[in-house]
Amino acid sequence: MELNELMDIFESKLAGTTRANIHHQYIAQHIGVLVAGLKEFAQKYDANYSNYDEYDYLGLAWEGLTYTNYFLTNVKNTQIYYVPQTSVHMRADSLFSIKINNIMSD
Numbered sequence: 001m002e003l004n005e006l007m008d009i010f011e012s013k014l015a016g017t018t019r020a021n022i023h024h025q026y027i028a029q030h031i032g033v034l035v036a037g038l039k040e041f042a043q044k045y046d047a048n049y050s051n052y053d054e055y056d057y058l059g060l061a062w063e064g065l066t067y068t069n070y071f072l073t074n075v076k077n078t079q080i081y082y083v084p085q086t087s088v089h090m091r092a093d094s095l096f097s098i099k100i101n102n103i104m105s106d
Contacts, residue, residue, distance in 0.1 A: 021068075028070035034061040042103075052103060055082065059099035066093065 027034060035057045042049045042057075065071055071093075078092040090098075 024065055024068050025070055028062075028065045028068040028075075031058070031061050031065070055080070055095055055099045056102045059096035060103050062096045063100055066096075 035054075038057045038060055042052065062071065062075070066076070076091070076093045079089045080092055080095055081087075081089045082095060
């Protein structure tokens with residue numbers, strides 16, 4: 001049996017779940033690793049590094065992963081106190097979609 005045939009069997013056992021979906025679910029569950037990598041990359045190569053905060057990197061990391069079951073179940077509706085020690089908060093999905101524009105516009 002070739003690897004492609006084995007992967008087809010593997011996917012069929014997962015009731016239509018694709019390899020890409022499996023990978024994205026895994027990345028979503030370990031988003032902190034991606035955020036740390038983005039920060040490290042920006043610190044080395046982006047002159048605007050100091051303009052960004054934790055939520056900018058989280059927004060960028062979640063880009064393309066907002067449809068994952070992990071995001072929808074565990075993150076999307078989370079209230080994030082964006083300004084610490086105040087009542088200023090946003091739902092995670094709204095905050096991340098706004099913050100992505102900060103990095104993308106630079």
